[in-house]
Amino acid sequence: MVLATNSDSEEHLHSTFASRYVRAVVPRFTMPNNSMPKDAAYQVISDELMLDGNPRLNLASFVTTWMEPECDKLIQESVNKNYVDMDEYPVTTELQNRCVNMIANLFHAPMGEEEAAIGCGTVGSSEAIMLAGLAFKRKWQQRRRAQGLPTDNPNIVTGANVQVCWEKFARYFEVELKEVKLSEGYYVMDPAKAVEMVDENTICVAAILGSTLTGEFEDVKLLNDLLAEKNAETGWDVAIHVDAASGGFIAPFLYPDLEWDFRLPWVKSINVSGHKYGLVYAGVGWIVWRTKDDLPEDLVFHINYLGADQPTFTLNFSKGSSQIIAQYYQFIRLGFE
Numbered sequence: 001m002v003l004a005t006n007s008d009s010e011e012h013l014h015s016t017f018a019s020r021y022v023r024a025v026v027p028r029f030t031m032p033n034n035s036m037p038k039d040a041a042y043q044v045i046s047d048e049l050m051l052d053g054n055p056r057l058n059l060a061s062f063v064t065t066w067m068e069p070e071c072d073k074l075i076q077e078s079v080n081k082n083y084v085d086m087d088e089y090p091v092t093t094e095l096q097n098r099c100v101n102m103i104a105n106l107f108h109a110p111m112g113e114e115e116a117a118i119g120c121g122t123v124g125s126s127e128a129i130m131l132a133g134l135a136f137k138r139k140w141q142q143r144r145r146a147q148g149l150p151t152d153n154p155n156i157v158t159g160a161n162v163q164v165c166w167e168k169f170a171r172y173f174e175v176e177l178k179e180v181k182l183s184e185g186y187y188v189m190d191p192a193k194a195v196e197m198v199d200e201n202t203i204c205v206a207a208i209l210g211s212t213l214t215g216e217f218e219d220v221k222l223l224n225d226l227l228a229e230k231n232a233e234t235g236w237d238v239a240i241h242v243d244a245a246s247g248g249f250i251a252p253f254l255y256p257d258l259e260w261d262f263r264l265p266w267v268k269s270i271n272v273s274g275h276k277y278g279l280v281y282a283g284v285g286w287i288v289w290r291t292k293d294d295l296p297e298d299l300v301f302h303i304n305y306l307g308a309d310q311p312t313f314t315l316n317f318s319k320g321s322s323q324i325i326a327q328y329y330q331f332i333r334l335g336f337e
């Protein structure tokens, strides 16, 4: 975010090496009056970007900074495809659908006759979490309305260690955030305290698999069991979302016996970032709901003006396709082993 300015300090860019191509100065805050040669534009920008850090040396961020050249090639070949245009690019849509299926299977979604997980690609876990939160909020509203109860005070229970996107969800979509305080020596959400905070207005409890602060996994199984008891006592239907942004592609491989996913009946949705831990460059996340019933139908938009009917649930419309293609590359390239 930036405030617009046209202050006259540092009004022009320093374009030392581009000066072989252009004589005119390049204004910093207003659009230049004239065009410039393409090699000059390239030189000006690439020189200035040298002052950014070097992603390959960036060990502080857990977002992918290197991919195999073959995948770079696929990304380059698909940068001009708009993901939303599913009729024009049906194969890209098919690849995203395969990714959703692979992830739903990886997270043990029930696959019975009546049950089918549902999900989609997103820009990252933050968008995925907004969608998951909205689905819980709408489900809760529907349940309350059907019982003739008020719907003006929804809340969500999380640990105080949640990633900022949960605070964003709460503020943007007007849900009270009830945070379980951390304590000395215990830096994740305590399931018992979380369940104590649950009330009739709780849309869901969000657990984190891979706390942003320490990477520690929260005890989703204990949360599931305590919540099951409380729901049985009260007749409520408070369910769990697992924010597996950073653990969703770790736990299934390193701790296959750990029950944190759809094996637990109260886990209704899970998000994971495709771009963490060496998988895909920034710009891809995933959200999967346990069954179709966990995603209220009235949040799904049916777009038909690009061709056939396409159901979508996203916060944005156009976006690039290359991250989804890159995620599919990683799945088939690395396999489960």
Ligand SMILES: *Cc1c(COP(=O)(O)O)cnc(C)c1O
Pocket: 123, 124, 125, 126, 127, 163, 165, 208, 209, 210, 211, 212, 243, 244, 245, 246, 273, 284, 285
């Ligand atoms: C990184 C992270 C997010 C946000 O994910 P993005 O993919 O960057 O939008 C949310 N929750 C947790 C636990 C995270 O680690």
